[in-house]
Amino acid sequence: MMRCLLLFLLLTKAGFAQPDQVFKSSIRSVRLxxxxxxxxxxxxxxxxxEQLELHFDDMDAQVRNYAYTFQLCNADWSPAMLSTFDYISGFTQQRILQFRPSSIAVSKYVHYQTMLPERNCMPNKSGNYLLKVFMDGDPNKPAFTCRMMVVDSRISIAAQVLQPFQPEVFRTHQRIQLALNxxxxxxMSPQQQLSVYVLQNRNWSNMRVVKPLFQRGNxxxxxxxxxLVFPGMKEYRWADLRSYRFVSDRMESAKRTADGFDVVLKPDLPRPALRYAFYADRNGWSDIASSESLNPxxxxxxxxxxxxxxxxQLTxxxxxxxxxxxxxxxxxxANRLMYDSASGMYATKLPLKQGYYWYQYGVYDxxxxxxxxxxGNFWETENDYTIFVYFRSFTGRHDELLAVQSINSRFGRR
Structure with missing residues (x-):
């Protein structure tokens, strides 16, 4: 528990550089x-x-007392310098009362879910919020945190995806053409008061931040x-894990164990030399789903x-x-693959719930x-882009979220 508290305090001091964090090792499949x-x-x-759904599993298989609260953050996910009572109407904490033990499953866990925000615990300001889930009504016992946003739509966005002008990236990258009204x-000062964040395929580590350069009236x-030039990448790889009893196209084997299953996927290969081929994907967003049960x-x-x-092996x-x-x-x-010289392959194991998963491999230096x-990178690749517009008045103490818009590279480009 001291380790969880230390991680939580370090995260807060660092300005929530990684807002999506799990502190309790038994927590799995957090979905908001x-x-x-x-x-x-x-x-x-x-x-x-409007409401959000929160789902998560506790592999301890014992009912716990979980509660949540909200932390208002700035555009960069650093904590806003405001009291909780300034941005939450009602109670500052709310218990999670809906839970159910797993059934007709080999794995034993307790599933928790809730709809939020609730009427008696409602954010009353626009901006970024960190959802904090903790145990026993004590914020010093964190279970996990994840990000959410509340938008007050007061600015309109015009955006489309174009090919860059530079010849070296013309066939491999995508450019976002952007204007705000x-x-x-x-x-008074758009360069100081406005910030625009652009997200590709919900990859928060690749987010770009831009400031206005020209102004024509409004x-x-x-x-x-x-x-705003992004690598095009390729369509995401997939793994159909909706059933562990029937082997899907990407599964090599699936064996039942005392507390679940062991699944081995077919080896993936490098794809830079392969020609681009379009197929529908979810751009890195996975679904909890099953082909064998009523409630996944x-x-x-x-x-x-x-x-x-x-x-x-990489250098x-x-x-x-x-x-x-x-x-x-x-x-x-946790997501690093280790090289095995005997097999000549990189490998890692991850605990996953039944579902349909999309992923890519990246080299980190x-x-x-x-x-x-x-x-590989291809201009033709289908990607999602989400644009966030933040504003801070000269007397304000946090960044307001005044516009959000998503565009797609196949349906919003020239």
């Missing part, structure tokens, strides 16, 4: 999304009836040729899933990571992730 939409970003409108807002324009949340099993990547100082929503989009020891050696 728009109601009835597993693929929806955790965003709601200010003063609306501030409407009736009186923004319209703000940006230098997108320099600041508490009637599905867990497995130790082995991912393998057949390639030559010293470079590591290979599997990146997705289920493993994290930032390189960590200690500073940034490069998908070029493992996946």
């Amino acid at each position: 999304f728009q109601q009835n939409n597993q693929g929806g970003l955790p965003i709601i409108s200010l003063n609306s009836v 501030t409407g009736n807002m009186n923004i 319209v703000l324009e940006f230098n997108t040729e320099q600041d 949340w508490w009637q599905t099993d867990y497995a130790q899933v082995e991912f393998r990547y057949a390639a030559e 010293k100082g470079r590591t290979l990571h599997i990146l997705s929503d289920f493993s994290g989009t930032t390189p960590t020891p 200690g500073k940034q992730v490069d998908f070029t050696p493992s996946e």
Whole structure:
């Protein structure tokens, strides 16, 4: 418990550099999304009836007393300098009362879920929020944290995906053309008061931050040729794990164990030399699902899933990571693949619940992730981009979220 508290305090001091964190080792499959939409970003409108669904499992298989609260954050996820009573209407903590033990599953766990925000614990300001879940009503016993956003739509966004002008990235990258219309807002200094964050495929580690460059009346324009050029990558790899009894196209074997299953996937290969081929994917966003049960949340099993990547060993100082929503989009020891000289492959095992998973491999050099050696980059790739617009008044003490818009590279480009 002291280790969890220390990690939580370090995270707070560091300004929530990694907001999505699990502190309790028995917590699995944390999901926070728009109601009835597993693929929806955790965003709601200010003063609306919109809600988010929170789901998670505790592998201790004993009922625990979990509660949650909200922490208002700035655009960079550092804590806002405001009292909890300034941005939460009602109680500052709320218990999670809905839970159910797993059934018709080999794996034993307790599934918890709730709809939030509730009427008696409601955020009343727009911006970034950190959802903190803790045990026994004590914030010093953190279980996990994850991010959510509350938007007050007061600015309109016009955006599309274009090919860059630079010849060296013309066929491999994508550029976001962007303009804002501030409407009736009186923004004295857009360069100081506005910040625009652009997210590719919900990969928070690859987010770009830009400031307005030109202003024409109420319209703000940006230098997108320099600041908003993203590698195109390739369509995501997939693993159909909706059943552990029937072997799907990407599974090599599946064996039942005393507390779940062991699944080995077929080896993945480097793809830079392969020509681009389009197929529908979820851009790194996975679904908890089952082809054998009625309710995937508490009637599905867990497995130790082995991912393998057949390639030559990387040079010293470079590591290979599997990146997705289920493993994290930032390189960590938990999503690193280790090289086995006997088999000539990289490998790692991850505990996964039944579902449909999308992922990619990235090479990390200690500073940034490069998908070029493992996946390749193509302009034609279908990608999702989400644009967040933040504003801070000269007398304000936090960054307000005034616009959010998502665009797709196949349906919003020229």
